[in-house]
Amino acid sequence: xxxxxxxxxxxxxxxLGALTAVLELAFLLLSLPFLGNPNVAAAARRLARAxxxxxxxxxxxGGANRVAAYLAARVPVGVLGGLVVLALVYGIAxxxxxxxxWSRGEPFDGMLPSGPLVTYFVVGGTVALFLxxxxxxxxxxxxxxxxxxxxxxxxxxALERRIAELAxxxxxxxxxxxxxxxxxxxxxxxxLQQRLVALSMLLGRARRGRAELLEQAHxxxxxxxxxxxxxxxxVYPSGLDALGLGEALAGVxxxxxxxVTLECRLQRRPPTSVETAAYFVVCEAVTNAAKHAxxxxxxxxxxxxxxxxxxxxxxxxxxxxxxAGGGLSGLARRVAALDGDxxxxxxxxxxxxxxxxxxxx
Numbered sequence: 001x002x003x004x005x006x007x008x009x010x011x012x013x014x015x016l017g018a019l020t021a022v023l024e025l026a027f028l029l030l031s032l033p034f035l036g037n038p039n040v041a042a043a044a045r046r047l048a049r050a051x052x053x054x055x056x057x058x059x060x061x062g063g064a065n066r067v068a069a070y071l072a073a074r075v076p077v078g079v080l081g082g083l084v085v086l087a088l089v090y091g092i093a094x095x096x097x098x099x100x101x102w103s104r105g106e107p108f109d110g111m112l113p114s115g116p117l118v119t120y121f122v123v124g125g126t127v128a129l130f131l132x133x134x135x136x137x138x139x140x141x142x143x144x145x146x147x148x149x150x151x152x153x154x155x156x157x158a159l160e161r162r163i164a165e166l167a168x169x170x171x172x173x174x175x176x177x178x179x180x181x182x183x184x185x186x187x188x189x190x191x192l193q194q195r196l197v198a199l200s201m202l203l204g205r206a207r208r209g210r211a212e213l214l215e216q217a218h219x220x221x222x223x224x225x226x227x228x229x230x231x232x233x234x235v236y237p238s239g240l241d242a243l244g245l246g247e248a249l250a251g252v253x254x255x256x257x258x259x260v261t262l263e264c265r266l267q268r269r270p271p272t273s274v275e276t277a278a279y280f281v282v283c284e285a286v287t288n289a290a291k292h293a294x295x296x297x298x299x300x301x302x303x304x305x306x307x308x309x310x311x312x313x314x315x316x317x318x319x320x321x322x323x324a325g326g327g328l329s330g331l332a333r334r335v336a337a338l339d340g341d342x343x344x345x346x347x348x349x350x351x352x353x354x355x356x357x358x359x360x361x
Contacts, residue, residue, distance in 0.1 A: 007133075011088075013054055014081040014136050020051065021078020024071045027131060035068055044068055046080060048151060055144050059149040069148035077146060081139040088132045095125060136193045198325065245275045249300065252283050258290045258315075264302040271310050277334050278302060278311045281342075284327050285313035285354040293317025305359070308340075313358040319350035330355070 004160040034040045041064035048060040048067045051074065060067055062064065073180055101108040111117060240248045246264040253260035271274070282300055295317035302311050321328065323344040335342040335356050346352040 010140050011136055015085045017078045018082025021075045025075045026070055030069050056149055057147055066150055073101050074146055075158055077143055114334045240279055248279055252286055256290055258295050258298055259346050260298045270360050274309050274360055276340055277358055278309055281311050281331050282313055282355045284331055289315035290316055308361055309358040309360055313354040315352050317350050319346045320348050321346035321356040329331050
């Protein structure tokens with residue numbers, strides 16, 4: 001069924017391309033002398049954008065001249081696709097007419113059914129169908145190749161764009177690391193350090209004969225250890241290497257103050273960098289939902305799809321999360337460093353959905 005659906009979609013794309021080829025030919029004949037006009041150039045770009053959507057390609061990146069060259073080059077290809085589709089329709093109609101005539105016991109084109117004749121039509125029809133379907137696939141492939149060749153950005157421009165993206169990504173990584181270091185320093189200074197100072201004072205008072213303070217000092221020591229363990233896990237979750245992503249996320253769910261439903265479906269272990277990024281996305285999203293969103297339930301889903309790791313965290317809190325906030329923006333930079341995609345949807349009133357797509361290649 002999926003193959004049949006893909007075949008019908010491809011056939012529809014080729015048939016639609018034949019219709020748009022006629023429209024584009026008319027557009028070119030009428031507007032060719034005015035291609036320098038900004039409105040005409042914009043219309044040509046809209047036509048090219050519609051073609052790339054039909055072919056499921058990226059939007060055109062070339063200038064007005066390259067767009068016009070593409071529209072002119074694809075007109076004969078579109079007409080060829082239309083002829084192939086017409087041949088397919090004619091063949092189907094002919095077969096339907098033949099079957100209808102013979103089923104009524106009537107001759108078709110003066111021919112009555114016989115063993116050799118039926119065999120001839122079945123074999124010939126199968127070969128013709130194969131050739132026509134191959135033609136449809138060939139036209140579609142040719143159209144995609146033509147669009148990539150004429151509408152793709154110039155190699156130098158693409159390289160410059162990639163360099164700019166890498167420079168921006170590197171700056172984002174540095175900023176994210178600095179932000180994480182500052183947050184760890186605040187956690188150590190405002191939390192753990194203050195607790196250790198209080199513990200030291202309690203132990204000093206207990207040495208002066210206040211034995212009842214030993215129990216309180218013991219509790220303070222336990223809480224200090226728990227906070228130290230939490231800070232250490234935020235620096236890098238050591239259990240991730242030994243236990244894997246699923247078990248590490250199960251630990252996040254257990255430590256959360258809000259009930260967490262975890263669904264982790266992985267057929268193989270992702271690369272270490274991808275595992276680490278996925279862990280921090282879930283950890284930060286769960287922490288935000290528990291601290292700031294007044295959520296009562298959090299759903300975490302991790303799965304593989306098309307060579308990438310998909311991470312989704314959804315909570316039923318009051319929403320209003322700011323994607324530009326320190327924690328979420330740091331996650332966005334961490335994901336971007338792996339050429340991944342990061343998105344936050346958090347309308348007022350909720351729910352909040354945090355999504356990350358991390359390539360595993």
